[in-house]
Amino acid sequence: MAYLPYLKDEIIQGLVKDVLMIGRKKKQAVIRDFEKNVIDPFSSLFDSAVSGVNHETWKNSEMVRQCQKTLTNHIGNLHQKILGSVVGWQDLGTGGVVDLVCHEKKIIAEVKNKYNTVTGGKLADQYNSLERLVTPKASQYKGYTSYFVNIIPKKPERFDTTFEPSxxxxxxxxxxxxxxxxTDGASFxxxxxxxxxxxxxxxxxxxDIIEDIYRNDFNEPNFEIQDKSLFKQYFVNAYIEK
Structure with a gap:
């Protein structure tokens, strides 16, 4: 049975595996270089005191934090690549004038992982960038509808509205x-x-995709994600309207 009804197994497996490889490589680097990097001695002391943990627990938490930062940066790219792999859509890659395009539907999109990835005055910059793409007569995207996509919205609500930042x-x-x-991620x-x-x-x-990759590609036949039902609650909190 296919993992997803809208994407071939080999495509989604390849995209997820790329992110896992980046995370595993970062984890190895963090473990290898932890003592070489300058750790804030003041912050670590206060972290330990406030959290009520010993040094070993704090160190493990700090390594997880460093790895998480790298993974978070690549999750937005993962969504962009998944969406750009759907039939009719194209991922224009990093550094392009926009992230995604569908010429058939005359849509372009800029994809961000979370609602606070771009804030403040940079939101107006994002608006102006999209305006320059869809408004001028000389633009190849003249008349296209442009979307600023926040995969994870601020509130668990679906929306698709005009973008009017300050x-x-x-x-x-x-x-x-x-x-x-x-728009939000679910709507897009x-x-x-x-x-x-x-x-x-x-x-x-x-x-299932992650476990299959670990078992088949990373040679960890007994690998299993722990507490999946507890992690799923974060998805519910992010997207299911109360």
């Missing part, structure tokens, strides 16, 4: 434009795949 330089909000929109996954629960389907499949 422009601090002008002291006003950016003007509403139906071609410049902001539905837009791309045509499946209402596409993002949920991805989350449900990931444990």
């Amino acid at each position: 422009d601090k330089d002008k002291g006003i909000k950016c003007p509403p434009n139906e071609l410049i929109r902001i 996954y539905q837009l791309v795949t045509g499946r209402k629960n596409a993002l949920s389907e991805l989350y449900e499949a990931l444990p």
